[in-house]
Amino acid sequence: xxxLEIKNLTLEFGGxxxxxxxxxxxxxxxxxxxxxxxGAGKTSLFNCISGVYKPSQGDILYENxxxxxxxxxxxxxxxxxxxxxxxELFRHMSVIDNLLLGRHHRFRSGPLSGIFFWGRALRExxxxxxxxxxxxxxxxxxxxxxxxxxxxxxxxxxxVELGRALAMEPKILLLDEPTSGMNVxxxxxxxxxxxxxxxxxxxxVIMVEHDIAMVMDIVDWITVLNFGSKIAEGxxxxxxxxxxxxxxxxxxxx
Amino acid sequence: xxxxxxxxxxxxxEDIKLFQTIWIRxxxxxxxxxxxxxxxxxxxxxxxxxxxxxxxxxxxxxxxxLVGYTGQISLAHSAFIAIGAYTTAILSSKAGLPFWIxxxxxxxxxxxxxxxxxxxxxxxxxxxxxxxxxxxxxxxxNVLITWDKLTGGVRGIxxxxxxxxxFPLDSDNKLFYFLLIVxxxxxxxxxxxxxxxxGRAFIAIRDRDIAAEVMGVNITAYKVMAFTISSFVAGIAGxxxxxxxxxxxxxxxxxxxxxxxxxxxxxxGLGTVLGSIFGAVFIVLVPELIKAFSRFLAFLIPAxxxxxxEEWNIAAxxxxxxxxxxxxxxxxxGIWRRIKTSFKNxxxxx
Ligand SMILES: Nc1ncnc2c1ncn2[C@@H]1O[C@H](COP(=O)(O)OP(=O)(O)O)[C@@H](O)[C@H]1O
Ligand SMILES: [Mg+2]
Numbered sequence: 001x002x003x004l005e006i007k008n009l010t011l012e013f014g015g016x017x018x019x020x021x022x023x024x025x026x027x028x029x030x031x032x033x034x035x036x037x038x039g040a041g042k043t044s045l046f047n048c049i050s051g052v053y054k055p056s057q058g059d060i061l062y063e064n065x066x067x068x069x070x071x072x073x074x075x076x077x078x079x080x081x082x083x084x085x086x087x088e089l090f091r092h093m094s095v096i097d098n099l100l101l102g103r104h105h106r107f108r109s110g111p112l113s114g115i116f117f118w119g120r121a122l123r124e125x126x127x128x129x130x131x132x133x134x135x136x137x138x139x140x141x142x143x144x145x146x147x148x149x150x151x152x153x154x155x156x157x158x159x160v161e162l163g164r165a166l167a168m169e170p171k172i173l174l175l176d177e178p179t180s181g182m183n184v185x186x187x188x189x190x191x192x193x194x195x196x197x198x199x200x201x202x203x204x205v206i207m208v209e210h211d212i213a214m215v216m217d218i219v220d221w222i223t224v225l226n227f228g229s230k231i232a233e234g235x236x237x238x239x240x241x242x243x244x245x246x247x248x249x250x251x252x253x254x
Numbered sequence: 255x256x257x258x259x260x261x262x263x264x265x266x267x268e269d270i271k272l273f274q275t276i277w278i279r280x281x282x283x284x285x286x287x288x289x290x291x292x293x294x295x296x297x298x299x300x301x302x303x304x305x306x307x308x309x310x311x312x313x314x315x316x317x318x319x320l321v322g323y324t325g326q327i328s329l330a331h332s333a334f335i336a337i338g339a340y341t342t343a344i345l346s347s348k349a350g351l352p353f354w355i356x357x358x359x360x361x362x363x364x365x366x367x368x369x370x371x372x373x374x375x376x377x378x379x380x381x382x383x384x385x386x387x388x389x390x391x392x393x394x395x396n397v398l399i400t401w402d403k404l405t406g407g408v409r410g411i412x413x414x415x416x417x418x419x420x421f422p423l424d425s426d427n428k429l430f431y432f433l434l435i436v437x438x439x440x441x442x443x444x445x446x447x448x449x450x451x452x453g454r455a456f457i458a459i460r461d462r463d464i465a466a467e468v469m470g471v472n473i474t475a476y477k478v479m480a481f482t483i484s485s486f487v488a489g490i491a492g493x494x495x496x497x498x499x500x501x502x503x504x505x506x507x508x509x510x511x512x513x514x515x516x517x518x519x520x521x522x523g524l525g526t527v528l529g530s531i532f533g534a535v536f537i538v539l540v541p542e543l544i545k546a547f548s549r550f551l552a553f554l555i556p557a558x559x560x561x562x563x564e565e566w567n568i569a570a571x572x573x574x575x576x577x578x579x580x581x582x583x584x585x586x587x588g589i590w591r592r593i594k595t596s597f598k599n600x601x602x603x604x
Contacts (some may be wrong), residue, residue, distance in 0.1 A: 051468075072467040073472045073473070084465065092461055093461070110452070111483060166569075203314065
C-alpha cells in the first residue's frame, strides 16, 4: 500500500522551477531515498510534504488523503515528522525539552491547567517525560539529556534532532541529509538507527542522503531528482547501473 | 534505598520540581519569613518600595512572557497596565465591586484587548511589531484622555479603597500582604506555565518558528495566546497599581513606561521568571541606592554638597543599564545563576 504519494508536483519560486511534475510513491515501512545533485529540489520536496511550501500544481496524498491544504502543524499532527538539512533545534532548551516539544501535539492540557499544574497537567507531563526517556535510550544520548542543545557538538545535535522527530511517534519520518558533516563512525551509527526505526518502530522513512555507500546498503527504493525533475527510480542495484543517473549524479563524483 | 546526589534523581517528578535542592528550599523559607515579617521591622518607606516592587514584578513577568519567552517585542505594555488600572478604578469607585472581581475583570479586559491586538500583529516581526504596538499604546493613552466621561480624562480618576472581607486595607503596611500574595500567585502560575507544554511552545516559537510549526505547534494560536496571557498579567498589575496609588492619571501610562519595562526585563534577563523579578526590583530600588550613595559622597566630600539633583540619578541609572547590556548579556539572572551553581549545595559541598 502507498503510504505517501506525490502526484505531478510542481513548485516555482518566481522564475525558478524547483520541482517539475514530480511523481513518487512511498510504500509503508520502506526506506526510500531521494538523491540528486545540489539544487535538485530534494529539500523543496520535503518542504512541500511538511506544508512549509505550497506547490503550484499537483497533489500530495498521505494514506490516500490529500494534505495539500493542511498547515504544517496539522500535517505534523497526522504523523509526518522531519529533520532539517541545517539543524533547526531550539537552541536554548535542554535536550529533554526539545524532545518534549516533539510530543506537543500529543498533550491535551491547555494554558489553564498549565498555570495550576495539578492533576492532569502534572500526570501528562510525567507520562510524556517517560516516553521521551525511551527515545533518549533508543538513540543512546542519555549523557546529554539535561544539556542545553546549543552547547552540544554537531554530531550529537543531529542525533537530538532525530530524537525530536521520533518523539512525535510519527508514521512517516523525513530525514534531510542526516549524516552530512559526520565522520564514518557517526554515519554508521545513523545507518543503524535508521534501520532500527524501520524495523523496530515500524516507521516509513524518506531520506535525502549524499553518502551513496550508505544509501546502497540500507534503502529499499531510490528516487533520483535532477534540476527539479525525476530522472530515475528503482532499487539500489537498478539505480547503480542506470546510465542517466551515472551521467547526472554519480558521474559527477567519480 | 534511594541515593541522593547532585545528578541522580529518583523520579521524573523530581526533575520537574521547582526548588530542586534542599538548600534552595531552606533559603527560600528564610527569605519568605523575612519578607512576611517585614512590616514588623521595616520602615514605612521600605514597605512602600516593596509594594511598588510587587506591582512592577507582576507587570515585568507579563512582558517577559511575550518578549523574553515568545520573542514578540511589544511597546504596548503600558497600555495593558493602564486598561487594568482603569478597569479597577471604574469598577471599584463607580460600581463598588469587591477587589477580586475588579482584579479579575482588569486582567480579563486587558486580555481581551491583548487578544484583539495580537491577531493583526501576527504577521509582524521585530521593528514593525515594535512600531505597531507602540502606536497602539499611544491610541490607548489618547482614549484615556478623551473619553473623560468614563475615565475622568486629564483630571484622572480615583480608585476606591480596597477592603478584604470587610477589612479595609488603608495603609501601605496592610496593602503589603495583599500585594505580596497576589504577586506570589502570579509568579507561581507563570512559573508553572513556562515549564509545561505552553511555555515550551512559546520558547520554540522564539528560537525557531518554522521548526516549531513543523513539530506541531500552531504558531498562530500560540502567538495570540502569548499576547493574551501577557496582557492578562499586565491588567492584574494595573489593578494592583490602582489600589496602591488610590488615584490614576493617563500620564502614568505613557510609552516611556513600556520602554522602562523593556529595560527591566533586559537587565533582569530575557526569558526567565526570576530575571523579571530581579529586573523589576532593580529598577525600583536602584534609584534609591544611587540617591543614598550621592548623599554619602556629599558627606565625604563637602564640596559636593548641594550638587546632587534628580538628573544625576537618572544619568547614573542609564549608565548602569548600558553597562549591563555590554557586560552581562544574560542580565542579573545570569549573575545569579553563576552564584547559585557555586552555592547549590551550600553549606555542604560534595
Ligand atoms: N525559499 C526559496 N526561495 C527561492 N528559491 C528557492 C527557495 N528554496 C529553494 N529554492 C531553489 O530551489 C532549488 C532547489 O533547492 P533545494 O530544494 O534546496 O535543493 P536540494 O535540497 O536538492 O539541494 C534551488 O535552485 C534553490 O535555489
Ligand atoms: Mg537540500
